[in-house]
Each structure stands twice: as C-alpha cells, then as structure tokens.
Amino acid sequence: METQPIRILFLASDPRVVDKIRLGRELAEIQDRLENGEKFELADRWAVRPRDVLNKILDKKPQIVHFAGHGMETGELCLEDDQGNVQPVSPEALAALFKLVTGFVKCVVINTCFSETQAKAIAEHIPFVIGMNKAIGDKAAVEFATGFYTSLGADPSIENIEKAFDFGRVSIQLSGIPAEHLTPVLIFGDPRRRFRSEVEQVQSRLQQTGSMAAAIFRKALQEKGKRMGLSIEEVEAITNESLELIKEFKRKLQGYGEAFTDAIRDEFPIEDETREALKFLQQELGLRQEDVAPIESTIENDPRWQTAEAFFDRGLNQFNLGEYQKALKYYTRSIEIRPTYSSAYLERGTTHYKLDDLQAALEDYDSAIKTDNNWEGRGLEDAYFERGSGWGEGINLASAYAKRALLYRAKGFTQEAEQDIQSFVLLNTKPEGEEIFDNEEAETDSQKVM
Template sequence: MAKLALLIGISEYQPGLNALPGAVQDVKAMQRVLQHSEMGDFADADITVLENPQRQVMEEAIETLFSGREKDDLVLLYFSGHGIKDEAGRLYLATSQTRKNHKSGLIQTTATAASLIHGMMENSRSRRQVIILDCCFSGAFAEGMKAKDDNTVDIKNQLGGEGRVVLTSSTATQYSFEQEGADLSVYTRYIVEGIEKGAADTDNDGMISVDELHEYARKKVQEAAPAMKPEIYAVKEGFKIKLAKAPIGDPQLEYRKEVGRCVRDGKISLIGRRILKRRQNELGLSVEVADQIENEVLEPYRKYQENLQEYAEALIEAVEDEGTLSQYTRQELKRLQQLLQLRDEDIEQIETRVIAPPTPQIQKSGEEKTAKNITLEPPTTEDDLSSEKGVDYTKLRDLLAAGKWKEADIETCRVMLQAIERTEKGTFTQDALLNFPGADLRTIDSLWVKYSDGHFGFSVQKEIYFSVGGKLDGQNYREAWEKLKILVGWKKEVFTSKYIDPTFNTSSPRGHLPIINYGSHLQFVRQSLFSRMEVVCASRLVKSNI
C-alpha cells in the first residue's frame, strides 16, 4: 500500500484574476504535516508539490497521481487557488495561465476542467481517493480579504463517485477567504492545525479520519466566519479513510481537547475554569503553556468578534455621515458583510443597536422625557470643551444636554477617533488609548457625567470596576470585568459572549453609557482608558501641588 499526494497552490494569475499569495503558503503547510513521520507519514518522494503550474504541467501531474495505482493505495489531491465556472456552470480549476475573455467569461482552454479530473479518478484503481479543494468564487477583492473562486459550482456532482471523499472550504454558493496578514487561508489553516496538533482525533484512537478532520476544520472555520460552511461529500467508506496519525496520551493535546469542551459561546465558563485549573495541574503543564493553548482554541471566536466590531464601526460611520442610509451605502454594507463572513442575524443585531429608534428618555429626577414633550437642558457656556488636538466637542455637548444618549454615544466614538488621529482607520489601538490626550479625555468624561447627573461616564464605569475588585496593574481580572458588565447592564450572565441590547436612557443601570464598542473590544477599550485616566488624574494632582 502506498500513500501519494499532489499538492497544488496557485498564487500568481493573469490579469483579470486576483493574486492569492496565501495559496502557495497553504501548500507548504500541507506538505509539512503530511510528510511528518508522526502526522501524515507520507514519504517525501511520494509528495509532489506544484507552485503556480501551467495548465499542461498541472494536468499531467494529476493524471500521474491517479494512474498506475493499486486498489489499496491512498491518493490525495489538494488544491488551493481560484475555482471558476463556465457559462454552463461547469467547474474549472484555474492555472497560472487561466484568462478571461473581453466579456469576463472563462477561456476554457486555459484552465483544468473538473470533468477531466473526474475521468482520471474513475480510471484509477485506487479505492481511497481524497480531494481537498480550498477554493470558491471570486469578486471579494477588498483590502484585508481576497476571494478564491468565481461562481456557483456543484462539486458533489462533478467530483463525487465510488470510493471518494471530497472536502470543500465552502458550499457551492459561498466565498472562501485568505486573510491579509495571515500566512494561510482560513480553511487550510484549520485543516493543518487539526493534523499538526492532533486535535482532530476526536475518538482518541490515535488516527485522524477524513470525517474527523472535516468536522474539526468546519467547527473552527465557523467559529471565525459563521457564514462560511465547509462541506464533505463521500461515498461508501470515504468518510473513514485514515489520513494522519495523532499522539495518544500527549498532555498538551489532552488539555487542548479539555479546553474545547469548556468553551461556551466563545468563552470559558466559571466551572470550566475550575476544570481546566485541575487538568492543568494533573497534566503537569505550566501556566504559560496552558494559556497559549487556550488562546489558540479561542482565536477563531476572537476573529469573529473583530469582524463584528469592524462592521459595527462601519455602520456607525455611515449613520453619522448620512443619518438615513442610502441604497448605495446599504449595498456597500452588504458587500462588507460578505467579506467579513457575517450572517444576516449578526447584522440584524448590530443594526438594532446602532440605528434602532431611541427609546423614551427618563430624567434622573423622575420626570419622563417623551417624544411629544421633551424638556431640553440648554447648553451652558461654562462647559470646558478643551482639546489638545483641536477637536470640536460642541455637538457632543449639545446631544448630551438634549438627552439624546444614542446619538451622543455615536458622536463619542467619532470624536475619540479624531482625538487619536485614527478617523480613517476607524479602530482603536491599545497604544493610542494609553496615550489618549488628557484634556480630551477629561472633556469627554466630564460632559457625560454632568449631563447625566453622574449616571454615565467612563469615570463612573471605572469607579464600579474598582468596587468589584478590579485593578489596573497589567493583570487580567476576569471576574471583576464580568461583574462590571453585569452591574452596568451590558450582560445578564458572566463569561458569556451574548451582550444585551443597549438602553439609551437614564433608566438603564448606572455606568451603562457610553458603550462605543460592544463585543470583544469593549473590555479592551475600558482597560486602556481606565489606565490612562489614572495617569491623567495623577498628573493633575502633581501639577496642583507644585
């Protein structure tokens, strides 16, 4: 019995098809885990790697892979690159020569037809054939992510058959992405991780079957990009083809699997934390190793939270710019949603927070502010609107004075980005927040505190954080942060990823506003701002004593 693999990665294309730098890196990663004696255990001589091949070279290599095989041979074909369909919906794998005509249609003689591969598979005597396709449809060529396919294709019909199993990075109607700044595409990353870490061996038999590998990668991909749905197609025993080995009794692997069992909604529960502490001691792992494993397991979910945050920030900017969103802006937001691989239900929750009509306001004194009878507090000329960066805080003051808490929250995000000179980037960084202009931070916080009668403000949130045992010494006081989120009304339960929709009136818990960032960045922003506020306050005390 022989084990043979052909790994094809195409990063360089003709004009009309976007370059995919990660495709060649995908192949190198696959080669590494397949040829490792404790993982794939493929002989070096039995792994063929093609980087940016021309069509004829690619087709000859595929034919060589399947021809002259024995029935028990394991044959693996891996492809990372563009997948394209012709006008009849037939799938082609793009080569470095693939071109499109003046109508953007595929020039078929420049690409490898799936039907050609199908014929080679059928003519092969091998009864164990594994196909892994990391490709989908093109069009998402925005900064930060690049798509890897062209249009809808029916992979099951075109590559299915007896004794075969086909793993795909997405369905026939979805994008598959490589992320800018990442070495590997999303799907291949977790295929490699499942083999390399041994984590895909869910039945602990020391072997990773194709279905186990698919299930591991599918779960991880959907944690990072829920809208992306890897699929598997198999006939007969294709599901159970053994593809790689996994260590048995390895402490780090055991802990990794334990972490996976303790994760709930992207977080480790309180009880789960106790379980992991005990298991860490039992397995003899250092704190550093345990933390590294936890971070690796939780990373896909954190990526998902970052994507949610990016969309929310884009929506806030659009609302601030237009008020009522134009059709063109909605189309752009839909495009961004596709690139971030967010589901419609994700977008619905974000839009509810950002553009839902504000609820009736209630003053702290008990007088209700209704839509029909609102008593506005006139802006005072005594407000200190100082700024070290020339930021105009007049609008923020007026919104707060009018009790327009939701609009004020959006405006707060805008002026903060302006103060740290990241308006174009649209994101906060730890370094920028830790060096936030002192005068600007005092202005923003004092306006919130004043016009809410001490009910809202960053300093109010900091006070609550300290009251539940939180500190600003560089350590992560998880329980204190979770208690803060409960007390200010951001969450109902600790250590859950689910946040409560904001309440933009003074009937909400003390410290509920400003929010600015919901999700994974909420704590990150507060921790940095609270630390900066301590420095600013200390600086003022020193100056007053001089």
C-alpha cells in the first residue's frame, strides 16, 4: 500500500499597522521539521488577503491549513487588504469558507491570538481544528508549530493529530515558557465528519477496494466508529459512501488516462491544442494537476510510444485526416529511427505526391524499393506502382500496372494480377498486351520479389 504525502498550506498575514512577529521563523521551523519530502508537501502564501485564502485552498487542495499571524480579542482573524492594512475576518466567514472545502481539508491550525472562537466555528465543518484560547507569545507560537510538525504522522488521523497536538504543547513547556502550553486547544468536529476522514485516509492507501486488506480495514473502522459514539448503521453508511467516492475518483483517473493515451498515440509530443483539451477534461473531472501528473509521466515515458512503428501509425492517422504536413513529420521521424523502413518511405512518398512535390515522392518510392524491408499494409508492388504512376498518365501509368501485375503473378496473387492486366489493356495504346511480359525492366523488377 502506498501512502500519499500530506499536503500542508501555510498562510501568513502581518498587517503593517500591527506589531511585527516572527512569521518567517515559524515557517522556517515548519520547513525544517518537514524535511522528509516523501511524507509532506508544503506550500506557503504571504500577505494573505481574504480572497487569497479560498483561491489558494482550492488551488492546492491541502489536508492541513495553517494560519500564522494575528487574531483579535473579539474573535476575528487579521488578514490584509490591498494596501496591506488590517482586514478582519469573522469566525462566521471562516466557517462558511471551510464549509466549501470539507472534501479534502482535514485539519486547520490557527496559530494566532484569541483564535479559539474561530476554531469552534470552523469545527462545524472540519474534523480537527486547533486554536488559541488567549493571546500567545511569538516564541510560544513558534515552539508549538515546531513540536506539532515534528511529530506529525504520515496521515491526519485522530491518533496522529492528537499526538502532534500534545507534542506541540510539550515543546512550549520544554522551552520554559510559563503556563503558555495550555493556550493551544484542540477542537473536535462532528464525529461523523471525523469518522469519514478516518475512512478516507484508510481507503486512500488501498490498491484494491475489494481485497482482503480492505475487508480487515473495514472491521477495524467499525470498531473505531463505535468508540466515537456512532451506531453501526452510521458506520456502514459513511464507509459505503466513502467507498463509492473512492471508486468514482479512480474511474475519473482511468478516464483521463485513456484520453491521454489516445492523445499520445496520435501526437508525439502532444500539441498545444490537445493539451488545452486535456486540461479542460481534467477540470471537468475535478482532478488536480498532482492527480494527473503521475499518469501523464507514466504514459509519456512508455517506450512503445517512441518506436518507428508508433510514429508510422501517427503518420497514417494524420494522412487520413488530410494533415499532410504533420504526416510528413511523423513518417520522417519513423525513418530516422529505422532507416530501412520501406513502408515509411512509401507512405511519405505518397504524402509528398499529395503535396505536389513529385521529385520528393519519386525519391521516397526509390528508397522504398531499394530498402525492401519492414513492409506494413502495402508492399513492394505498390512502391513500383506508385513510382511508375508518378511519371504521369498514358503509357507510363500503363507500365506501372504492367510491372505490378508481374509482381502479383510472382507472388501468386492471380486475381490482383489479372485486374492490373485489364487496367494496362485499357491504358495501353498498343493492342498486343502480351508485350508487357517481354519488357526487360519489368522482368527484372519481378525477379526481386520471387
């Protein structure tokens, strides 16, 4: 089972009319404690305005949101306006904001003075919220953050959050700050929300939701739900609902992966217009860039998409769409990878012919005949025919049919040979059709495929 890293968003606000505090040191301490990059992803935003909070949360989709800065004794959180002045935000407004992001935010830390009121309001929607029940000094605030993130486990479960909270308090005590270790308070949200968070954490680790491990985890979750005061009916309902959400998420990932595979099968590298279309699909599926990045990387680095055959197939697709310049690009790349790829020369020659570049077409037909290797679909007889027909109408086109008839006959394709002989007769101005079989050059060509 693979554990996903915890995403943490650090939001700092320090209005210029308020006494400065050591927010930089707080962030530095958190970064130092989260040095294990596989367990955590930390993003930060400074000089936070009210609109920045929601934008950043929606952009990063963090599991933990950490506020650092100032709080007012009346319960408001001090953010900034466009001029850098104090912009108070009420507990009700914060609660309304976090109501919109309950799908991924599991814990909020408000490391500011007088933030218990805000914490209680936010806990109506978020499983765990930490606030301060009075003013807290700069040093104590930094020490709490240091202890909290030092001991934070690999997921925001009840046990890990409680342990980290206790370590934060102990860190204040060890620093010799009198009585301030009692300032931080941990507010638990609705038990149903907390249990849902536990279920989601467990299911995010599972490779298969129907595995034996999933069945054992389900039994463990039932026991945890009982300890949290939930009925067995509530436990089953929440577990099943979360399971469906996980299945839906995986279905969306699979759908995106299929679309990306289709794109790279047809274009390599993927063109800007297609990238825009994929981005639109990603947004409509509600997937983050972090969700789709591993999928894209796995598919793009698959060596089968960079073979001569893959580029040849892209050329065929673009040719059929009438995108002849793109087809040329892919056929050329195919030939660069495999210089003896006769089919690529043949199809590139046909593409040049479509673009009225007869000389280039004839050169490619010659290359297809000389290499006589790696044929797909059309073969050597087609290369001779295309080369012959490329010289014009009338007797030259008739000669092309005649040569291909000989090649078909040599391969035992009697019906195809007869059809080409009939075409020759219709085009040839000479009545004696048997003369074609005395043609020295045609006989030489036929020997090459016998």
